[in-house]
Amino acid sequence: MKNDLLIKLDNIVKVYKMGDTELKAVDGISLDVYEGDFLGIMGASGSGKSTLMNIIGILDSPTEGKYYLKGQDVSFLKDSEASRIRNKEIGFVFQTFNLIKGLTAFENAETPLIYSGIPKKQRKEIVEYYLEKMGIADRMHHKPNQLSGGQRQRVAIARALVNEPSLILADEPTGNLDSKTTVEIMNLFHKIHGEGKTIVLVTHEPDIGKETEKTIILKDGKVVEEIVN
Numbered sequence: 001m002k003n004d005l006l007i008k009l010d011n012i013v014k015v016y017k018m019g020d021t022e023l024k025a026v027d028g029i030s031l032d033v034y035e036g037d038f039l040g041i042m043g044a045s046g047s048g049k050s051t052l053m054n055i056i057g058i059l060d061s062p063t064e065g066k067y068y069l070k071g072q073d074v075s076f077l078k079d080s081e082a083s084r085i086r087n088k089e090i091g092f093v094f095q096t097f098n099l100i101k102g103l104t105a106f107e108n109a110e111t112p113l114i115y116s117g118i119p120k121k122q123r124k125e126i127v128e129y130y131l132e133k134m135g136i137a138d139r140m141h142h143k144p145n146q147l148s149g150g151q152r153q154r155v156a157i158a159r160a161l162v163n164e165p166s167l168i169l170a171d172e173p174t175g176n177l178d179s180k181t182t183v184e185i186m187n188l189f190h191k192i193h194g195e196g197k198t199i200v201l202v203t204h205e206p207d208i209g210k211e212t213e214k215t216i217i218l219k220d221g222k223v224v225e226e227i228v229n
């Protein structure tokens with residue numbers, strides 16, 4: 001039996017306007033992602049990977065086309081509604097970790113739960129569980145600048161997971177890590193995927209592109225190849 005459809009992109013176009021010039025960063029992409037899928041997105045610099053991720057993450061609206069998340073049309077939401085769905089359904093992991101400097105690892109991982117209105121005692125249990133699971137519980141009270149890149153990414157993945165989102169979006173999550181740490185972080189993604197999470201991951205590195213279940217290759221905003229690993 002096929003799992004439920006989580007993401008449906010129907011002919012998504014994204015045009016950036018700069019003065020008189022227009023740039024079609026995403027040029028008619030249709031895509032189905034089912035619950036539990038592990039999808040890779042590859043392509044040269046400027047091919048539209050991050051633009052597509054921003055749309056899937058409801059951080060940006062398409063210029064044309066429709067995006068359905070769990071059957072709901074999320075193509076053009078007002079900001080407050082987009083934020084609410086994002087916080088509930090999507091966990092983000094970025095190349096540059098995007099942790100808040102002044103907060104400890106614990107406090108960083110806790111932030112999505114605060115937005116969700118989860119009481120303090122419960123937050124502590126959840127955050128400790130995920131930091132433990134990511135192998136970073138012993139650095140819980142450290143600030144980001146007291147952590148290595150790999151440790152920061154572990155905190156960022158914990159933060160992406162605390163709300164138990166339907167979807168994890170990772171844009172070059174190992175782009176700032178050495179090869180040994182890359183393997184460790186990829187192993188965490190495999191672990192999460194093995195537990196049933198849906199993951200969409202952007203990467204430059206062909207070796208990582210081979211680790212997902214399926215990888216789409218973008219060129220000039222179009223899907224030019226689909227590789228089933």
Ligand SMILES: Nc1ncnc2c1ncn2[C@@H]1O[C@H](COP(=O)(O)OP(=O)(O)OP(=O)(O)O)[C@@H](O)[C@H]1O
Pocket residue numbers: 016017018023024025043044045046047048049050051052
């Ligand atoms: N906010 C923006 N305004 C105007 N043009 C943009 C904007 N963001 C991206 N672009 C352009 O859209 C195209 C796709 O950019 P995008 O960031 O999606 O590429 P990418 O595949 O993620 O590249 P990289 O591998 O370098 O991260 C590029 O030509 C880029 O210059």
Ligand SMILES: [Mg+2]
Pocket residue numbers: 049050051
């Ligand atoms: Mg990018």
